Amino acid sequence: MTAKDTHIGDMPGPAARLMAQHNAGEERPFLSWPVARKEFYQTISVSMLLPLLWGVAVFGFRAAVIILAALAAAGVTHYLLARFTRRGKLLTWNHALAYAMIASGLTAPLLPWYWAPVMGGSLVLLIWIAGLPGKQRFHIALLAPLALTAILLPAGRWPVLVLDHLTIGDIDRSIPAQIYRWPQRSPGRGVDAVLLPRPEQVIQHTLGKIAGDPAGVESRVALRNMFAMNLPSPPTLLLGGVPGRIGTVGIFAIIIAGLYLSYRHILPPDASALFLIAVLVGLIFGPLSPRVLHHEFWQSIGGLWYLPPERSIALLFYEMCSSDFLFASVFILALPGTLPIEPLARKVFLVLAGLTAALLHRIAIPLPPATVALLLLQPIAPALDMLLHRRPWLLD
Numbered sequence: 001m002t003a004k005d006t007h008i009g010d011m012p013g014p015a016a017r018l019m020a021q022h023n024a025g026e027e028r029p030f031l032s033w034p035v036a037r038k039e040f041y042q043t044i045s046v047s048m049l050l051p052l053l054w055g056v057a058v059f060g061f062r063a064a065v066i067i068l069a070a071l072a073a074a075g076v077t078h079y080l081l082a083r084f085t086r087r088g089k090l091l092t093w094n095h096a097l098a099y100a101m102i103a104s105g106l107t108a109p110l111l112p113w114y115w116a117p118v119m120g121g122s123l124v125l126l127i128w129i130a131g132l133p134g135k136q137r138f139h140i141a142l143l144a145p146l147a148l149t150a151i152l153l154p155a156g157r158w159p160v161l162v163l164d165h166l167t168i169g170d171i172d173r174s175i176p177a178q179i180y181r182w183p184q185r186s187p188g189r190g191v192d193a194v195l196l197p198r199p200e201q202v203i204q205h206t207l208g209k210i211a212g213d214p215a216g217v218e219s220r221v222a223l224r225n226m227f228a229m230n231l232p233s234p235p236t237l238l239l240g241g242v243p244g245r246i247g248t249v250g251i252f253a254i255i256i257a258g259l260y261l262s263y264r265h266i267l268p269p270d271a272s273a274l275f276l277i278a279v280l281v282g283l284i285f286g287p288l289s290p291r292v293l294h295h296e297f298w299q300s301i302g303g304l305w306y307l308p309p310e311r312s313i314a315l316l317f318y319e320m321c322s323s324d325f326l327f328a329s330v331f332i333l334a335l336p337g338t339l340p341i342e343p344l345a346r347k348v349f350l351v352l353a354g355l356t357a358a359l360l361h362r363i364a365i366p367l368p369p370a371t372v373a374l375l376l377l378q379p380i381a382p383a384l385d386m387l388l389h390r391r392p393w394l395l396d
Helices: 013-023 037-059 061-084 093-105 113-130 140-152 199-210 217-230 234-239 251-263 269-285 309-322 325-334 343-362 369-387
Strands: 158-161 174-176 193-196
Touching: 037 061, 037 093, 037 158, 037 251, 037 325, 061 093, 061 113, 093 113, 093 140, 093 325, 113 140, 140 369, 199 217, 199 309, 199 343, 217 309, 234 251, 234 309, 251 269, 251 325, 269 309, 269 325, 269 343, 309 325, 325 343, 325 369, 343 369
Parallel strands: 174 193
Antiparallel strands: 158 193
């Protein structure tokens, strides 16, 4: 699709302005969106199906209820606003659907089901108030699941269904597991799930313990115990048999979705790669614990360098796969309006976002760090475009 084939009303704000200037003979744009807005959001919604379905498989019907309730509330709110308000006529269902699905993916299965309609309805209402399609400067709709996560969800262990109760089990019928293991069968009568520590919580707790002396004997013992008893095996982690948010645990599902979005020219693969590289650099050179603000500053900054290489690599692997880094690198970056338009501005934005996400992860905020980092930096994207503007051709 060329710039001439793309409708201005179907394009995000910056691209629409460039197209308008081009049509007016003022300036030739060097960027044209490969698909119209409707197809953009339809493709993102389709790609979200696999991670959400895997979340339903490992968290059962309660996760399905949360997803369906959020989507239904978003649909009803969208219909009412479009039917009875003038501003609501500018809303599009594909736009609301994509946001509702991403919000559901960022929601924990422990969320009481009656809060899911609140989340679905509020995100459409937020879009109606401040973020109409084509004018997003901030993905304000994603604030709803983040706020509910911070306010309502417990900080302890979360459930995951045992293998022979996938999809049909009830995560409320769970018991704590003594060591980290994804059981093949129910460990007791009437038990469908086991309560396990989230990998990111285990890692953050252990890194806090070893921050003062990463190379010491006690630190080596703490790391050995963590890998032996408190973390899943790498295959279990990749298969998604871990507690977490509904759409973020299925690593293979997210990778497949990212490949699909890249194939459809929705997700720039180099953008995802640069963001994840920046996250990795931030984890390698970043602080091990919030304690570095007061104690053991130099030992903790870049503390992974003090560990044996195999331990450092294993820790980085678990950190990269157990939080929302992969989820955000695919779905948040695919949303129109997340990234600046200028190539250099995009690179600067992605590096800053990746480093910020790593820092937020290490200081253990009770929110998905990569999503929060991208949302925090999104308002500065237009300023980066202005500062790092590239002239697309030579003047005649």
